[in-house]
Amino acid sequence: MSDSTQPVRRRRARGAAEILQSPAAIGVAPGGFSLRVKQVGLLVYKDALTELRTRDTVTTLLFFALLMVVIFVFSLSADERVAQQVASGVLWIAIAFAGTLAIDRSFTREQEGNTLTALVLIPGVTRALFVAKTLLNLFYLTLVELLVVPLTLTMLGVSVPDDAMLCLLGALATGTIGFVIIGTVISAMLVAIRRRGVLLPIVLYPIAIPLLVMGVEATSIVLENQPLEQGWSWVKIMAAIDVVYLFGGAWLFGLVIEEE
């Protein structure tokens, strides 16, 4: 949480007076780490409470993912070899599309009441907002995966060996985390734009495609019973990308929200 010690960067006006005294020097400081944690909890609680009352995101996501998987599975041949080859693609298409839907909706409520303006006046809340929105999107995508993964594998008749299960979970987790992080940042960037829903996939997919391709590769290796070492190599690369996305995303998110 870098904002507990560092001020948010802002443009200074041309001709503005030099800082007469540094705010830090006179004892002005943003809240600490414990406040950030509390803010994350409150923001997650707020979105969860709203979702429990409206149920619009979860319902839409699950029906959308279910429909996509069912259509894909029924349009494919029942050949076992073909099923093994396409299963990872079906899974990741469902995850990417449902994820885009969840990410797109994550700032809808902030946009409706223009509450981002109220939030940026609160010390250090931008990082907390990033963490909260990322956690919520991760939760939504986990729900989607809990439905989509067993359903796809069962309907296509593809089995996962016990020793490969961990690798499959690793691929799903690292791919999903990276997709959600970068999607949350891009969604925040587009929050002030009226046709955000159209722009989000256009901006998100080119950035997320390498990660999605790696996810498909790692999942294919598991489902086609290839050597797991190759699968774990992809998982490690995706985990490294996730770390870069996490720190880059947290930094970018602060800038993006401050400039809204």
Next chain:
Amino acid sequence: MTSPASAGTGRARVKRVRLRGIARRFSRQLVLRGIDLDLKQGEIVLLLGSNGAGKTTLLRILSTLLAPTRGSAVALVESDGADHEVDLFALATWRRDFIGLVSHASLVYDDLTGLENLTLFAGLYGLPPDVARSRAETLLGDLGLGDAGDKRVAAYSRGMRQRLSIARALLQNPSLILLDEPFTGLDQAGFRIVCQMLRRLREEGKLVVLITHHLTLPDDVIDRAVVLRRGVVARDGNPGSMSLASWYEEALA
């Protein structure tokens, strides 16, 4: 109990704001052309002007949400028991909770109740849960929303939403309060409640800047009026014995 004023650490209380040569350009349009103003605590300043005069732009610059293209904004702040002069925007890079803002939009969540909205924002400012709830209930009562606290904001009228927005802006006990059209949608009772709140804020030593086209404000609510015309200050003073409407028309003549 922790008072809202002492919530968190490292807070600053703004006692005066000095604007010099503030200009703001949007694309090719120069909306503000060099505003000089001195604003001090315990003062309620009314910004007047026709549409496009630059009132909201100036308020957004005071809120530090919009940087000026040119000019300086220096604040005299009290922190750690002493007064210091700092650049307003430098101060805002560290924390902005000295600002309470009511904007055109309500800045609250429709799917939460009024009380949930206020306790959420109070919690985000760092108030402990019991203090947050007590502060939220007090403000709801002060603004005539005591009975509506448990209703979802989606069911609120425009005037109730406006009063809730004012309550939200005052949660953290800010010292610089910026109100853009706070009387919009208010009935006579709501209007009186907000006027009473403004008087109280002055007594508490807050600096209040408000924009309104409501020129029938009681004399004792406004200390000073500033008329903007095409991005510059056309008149700055107290209407005195004149009615606000006549004083304003004279400034535009």
